[in-house]
Amino acid sequence: MNSTSQKLSVTEKVGYSLGDLSANLIFQTLVTFLAFFYTDVYRIPAGSAATIIFIVGILGAFVFTPIMGLIADRTHTRWGKFRPWVLWTALPFGALSLLAFSTPNLGEQGKITYALATYSLLVLVYVANNLPYSALSGVLTGSMEQRNSLSSYRFVAVMVAQFIIQVLLLPLVLILGNGDKARGFQHTMALFAIVGTVFFLVTFFTTRERIVPTAGQNSSVREDLADLAKNRPWQIMLLVTVLIFVNLALKGGTYIYYFKYYLSEPTLASFLDQIGFNGLIAGLNRLLAGMGLTGFRWPQDAPTSAFSLFNALGIIFMIVGIGFSKRLADRFGKRDVFAGALFVSTLFLLAFYFYAPGAIGLIVVSYIFHGFFYGITIPLLWAMIADVADYSEWKNHRRATAIIFSAMLCGLKFGLSLGGALVAGILAHYGYSADLSVQSPEVVNGIRLTVSLFCSIPFLLGVVLMFFYKIDKSAELRIEHELGERRLAAGASA
Structure with a gap:
């Protein structure tokens, strides 16, 4: 190449x-x-x-x-x-x-x-x-x-x-x-x-x-699939991808119930007032009205409004975490940083089970830290998948980048589908009814378990799988060096 x-x-x-x-x-x-x-x-x-x-x-x-x-x-x-x-x-x-x-x-x-x-x-x-x-x-x-x-x-x-x-x-x-x-x-x-x-x-x-592949490195579909079947890092990353997106769907689909049925609505409303959020939205609406535009239609009820703010803060601190990702990966290797950050982010998820309905500040702070440490892992997942393509080329002397990524995208979509189905399945198991404004203690406890323990299980399994993923920092450097030499040699002979 x-x-x-x-x-x-x-x-x-x-x-x-x-x-x-x-x-x-x-x-x-x-x-x-x-x-x-x-x-x-x-x-x-x-x-x-x-x-x-x-x-x-x-x-x-x-x-x-x-x-x-x-x-x-x-x-x-x-x-x-x-x-x-x-x-x-x-x-x-x-x-x-x-x-x-x-x-x-x-x-x-x-x-x-x-x-x-x-x-x-x-x-x-x-x-x-x-x-x-x-x-x-x-x-x-x-x-x-x-x-x-x-x-x-x-x-x-x-x-x-x-x-x-x-x-x-x-x-x-x-x-x-x-x-x-x-x-x-x-x-x-x-x-x-x-x-x-x-x-x-x-x-x-x-x-x-x-x-760029050289002319002699074309492969058949059968060879590409056979390479995948023998590629242990690819198999591990496929399972990790499924688990990550099961968590995201399960977590994202359940938080709204946690805010609506577990957290204290008066405390949520008071929290939004105390941090000046309601005043900010009112001021923005006055500005838009003065410009002749429709007002900013932020949700009016406290649980939905607080949930939207909760999501916004999580995304912001995920972006902050992404900013630390490269420097940590360059120093310690993607595998170790990914596993370590994923584990720490999981601890902040587990904490949700123990918070009282009025502990809004603690819940927000925990989600901020969860978002920060999870943010560190976000770019590493896809960088590691690209490394798996390098590993396949290094081992088999053939490169099939797109088929490796396509398998991971299948895993992503399967994980989202499975996680989404689990949300409905868990709620049904505990007896949730959308017709009830107040859910039973069993349902509320099921919601608490879902946003904490059940959401943590896929992440913890992902951490365990990293112990079997052999592309650590030293392997990264070796693969990069040897592939670089091959590509230079191929370029010189072309």
Whole structure:
């Protein structure tokens, strides 16, 4: 494999990270608000909406993703293997994002057909964009230190997108739609489509693939799959990816119940007043009204309002944690830092079980520390997956970057689906009823167990798996050095 300078400029790192910001403006909206949009805005029956989301999710995870991985690894253009897919899908991604959140009046069956068609096409184009984009991180540089830095830039952008969607999207929908949610979603997605398309083009024009396979290193699908079956680090990282995203779905799906049914509503309201949050929202609304705009529609009830603030603080401190990730990984190695930070973040999750309903300050502080230490792990997970591609090339003398990333993305989607199903399953097991404003002590205790112990189990299993992951700091340096020598030799003989 040919190789030139492995150092990435700040421009290239920022340019690459803008692609993830673009993709996550859409992905986070789909994960967080698609069901709400279908049922409450487009008025599709809930059962039909659930069926559409489930069927297309399965297609995306187990059909579109692996097929795209095989196609991307076999793409050959003057721009490389993966960069052209970012270019080719930029405009379709933006257009389909807008169409998927539009609300044509087609009658009930027509709406269902329209939703199924537009969501299916959007997920197909998302996979064709995001899988090559993710794999691109493995071929921009062979330097593991530079890869650590690139991942930090990338996941700061992801957290910015997550903050925009989880904290600001609904107020933005109400403002841009002047209170009309259907029009607001369409205008918001039009804005995201324009910004996303431009950012994808920036990603294409500012990046360059440096790890380029030589002509003699083509492989068959059977060889790629056989390499995966023998790749122990890949197997471990696949399990870790599933566990991480089980936790994220389980945690994210249960916190709202913790705020609504366990924490003291009067104490939450008092807390929001004491920290000046309610005054801040009132002042912002006066400013917007003075400009002739619709007010900032922050949730009015204390549990939902506090939960939104809770999410915002968590995301902010995850970004702070990401800022420490590269320096720690460069010094101690990705594996050890990942395992250590994941373990410490889990301790702050476990603490949630022991807090009284009025201990709002302690709960917020614990979540801040949990977010900080979990933030350290976020870029390392994907940098380690890129290292697994290096390990496969080092061991087998063949590189199959996209198929490795496609398997991890399958694990991600499976973990999200499993975690989401566990939320409903656990609530049902303890006897939760949405018709009751006050839940039984058994349900409340089940909610406390879920946000603490049950959410901690996947993270703790991930920490244990790291003891079997052999790519430590010394192995990273050895693999990087030997692959660098091979690539130089291949370049000299080409």
